[in-house]
Amino acid sequence: MLQDSFGRRFYYLRLSVTDVCNFRCSYCLPDGYQGKPDEAFLSASELEAAVRGFAQMGTQKIRLTGGEPGLRSDLPEIIYRLNRIDGINNIAVTTNGYKLPQRIQHWADAGLNHLNVSIDSLDSSTFHEITGHDRLAEVLEGLAKARELGLTVKVNAVLMKGVNDDLAAVLTWLKQTPVTLRFIEVMETSDQAVFFRQYHVRGDDIRQSLLSQGWQPVLRDVAAGPAQEFWHPDYAGRIGLIMPYSQDFCATCNRLRISSLGKLHLCLFAEQGIDIRPYLQTGVPTSELVQAVSEYVQGKKATHALQSHNSGAMANLSQIGG
Numbered sequence: 121m122l123q124d125s126f127g128r129r130f131y132y133l134r135l136s137v138t139d140v141c142n143f144r145c146s147y148c149l150p151d152g153y154q155g156k157p158d159e160a161f162l163s164a165s166e167l168e169a170a171v172r173g174f175a176q177m178g179t180q181k182i183r184l185t186g187g188e189p190g191l192r193s194d195l196p197e198i199i200y201r202l203n204r205i206d207g208i209n210n211i212a213v214t215t216n217g218y219k220l221p222q223r224i225q226h227w228a229d230a231g232l233n234h235l236n237v238s239i240d241s242l243d244s245s246t247f248h249e250i251t252g253h254d255r256l257a258e259v260l261e262g263l264a265k266a267r268e269l270g271l272t273v274k275v276n277a278v279l280m281k282g283v284n285d286d287l288a289a290v291l292t293w294l295k296q297t298p299v300t301l302r303f304i305e306v307m308e309t310s311d312q313a314v315f316f317r318q319y320h321v322r323g324d325d326i327r328q329s330l331l332s333q334g335w336q337p338v339l340r341d342v343a344a345g346p347a348q349e350f351w352h353p354d355y356a357g358r359i360g361l362i363m364p365y366s367q368d369f370c371a372t373c374n375r376l377r378i379s380s381l382g383k384l385h386l387c388l389f390a391e392q393g394i395d396i397r398p399y400l401q402t403g404v405p406t407s408e409l410v411q412a413v414s415e416y417v418q419g420k421k422a423t424h425a426l427q428s429h430n431s432g433a434m435a436n437l438s439q440i441g442g
């Protein structure tokens with residue numbers, strides 16, 4: 121089992137399948153995608169080779185992210201291939217929900233079991249303002265379809281002071297809607313220092329408010345993401361908080377990341393990654409990947425350095441998929 125020098129084990133692998141995105145979220149790509157859309161992103165067979173290796177090292181859960189993973193036309197094939205690998209029991213996608221009603225059936229047919237959809241506001245004009253797209257209704261329709269297809273569905277909302285930090289509106293929605301909505305504290309990246317200063321708000325006030333209203337913490341699974349989740353007997357949905365600025369956030373880190381160009385990153389805010397693409401080629405034994413990763417992971421740091429405004433190489437989260 122893959123383990124770092126602090127005894128943390130890695131059950132969860134996040135794969136960015138593209139860094140291209142069609143949205144312009146204010147906290148991520150406010151001017152839209154600026155890179156080259158024809159970069160050589162890892163192919164379905166390279167992704168499969170990577171996941172075979174990581175499954176041998178104890179990975180149980182794969183999340184496909186981006187950029188916008190839905191822009192990869194071979195996403196159903198990728199899901200299908202990864203889903204058949206021994207040891208992998210969870211395949212998840214994080215998406216902005218663009219054309220979700222048309223796409224979700226294909227993803228579900230390929231074996232997707234979990235879907236996280238970014239919905240920063242349940243008000244359509246605020247959603248439009250944040251993302252640059254007037255598509256809230258489409259995204260909500262896709263989300264409902266995903267639930268009908270039996271997927272576990274979660275919603276991500278990046279918490280922004282004065283924009284979407286109204287807990288009451290979210291609670292009204294969760295009363296009847298059986299999904300988990302997670303507020304994510306906005307994280308500072310090198311492109312977005314000014315935005316961060318203006319909009320960052322701590323999730324802890326929401327946590328206190330939830331506890332005082334009878335919400336109770338949910339126990340985390342070993343392969344769970346970083347959210348602290350809460351449930352309430354009077355609500356169909358749950359609420360989660362992702363608070364990277366809170367103490368000990370990184371103590372339970374159980375995940376590694378591979379960028380769309382094949383670099384393994386030990387942390388979302390690492391300075392660099394190592395190129396693992398050479399290990400993913402036909403004829404290269406999986407043991408070579410396993411050895412390289414097992415050695416590299418020993419260099420994983422205890423925590424990020426966001427408190428000192430150091431975001432490592434992270435200009436924006438679309439580079440590696442959050």
Ligand SMILES: Nc1nc2c(ncn2[C@@H]2O[C@H](COP(=O)(O)OP(=O)(O)OP(=O)(O)O)[C@@H](O)[C@H]2O)c(=O)[nH]1
Pocket residue numbers: 183185212214236274276304307343344345346347362364373375388437441442
């Ligand atoms: N700092 C930090 N933020 C993270 C980490 N993992 C997830 N996040 C943040 O949470 C956001 C939402 O993550 P998702 O892609 O929905 O995945 P997840 O939270 O692991 O999802 P579940 O597996 O469903 O719990 C990411 O885009 C990041 O903004 C992490 O390891 N470190």
Ligand SMILES: C[S@@+](CC[C@H](N)C(=O)[O-])C[C@H]1O[C@@H](n2cnc3c(N)ncnc32)[C@H](O)[C@@H]1O
Pocket residue numbers: 141147148185186187188189214215216236237238276277278304305306307308309312436437438441442
């Ligand atoms: C980078 S996106 C990639 C997947 C897909 N495009 C989406 O938006 O769901 C993954 C998640 O990162 C979150 N995110 C992006 N930039 C962020 C930031 N600076 N701080 C916190 N979360 C951020 C987004 O809200 C989204 O939920």
Ligand code: SF4
Pocket residue numbers: 141142143144145148149186187188215216238437438
């Ligand atoms: S958060 Fe996701 S949808 Fe929004 S710009 Fe970034 S990558 Fe695109």
Ligand code: SF4
Pocket residue numbers: 346364369370373374375386387388389421422423424
């Ligand atoms: S910031 Fe880095 S160390 Fe901390 S939880 Fe995220 S990936 Fe893990």
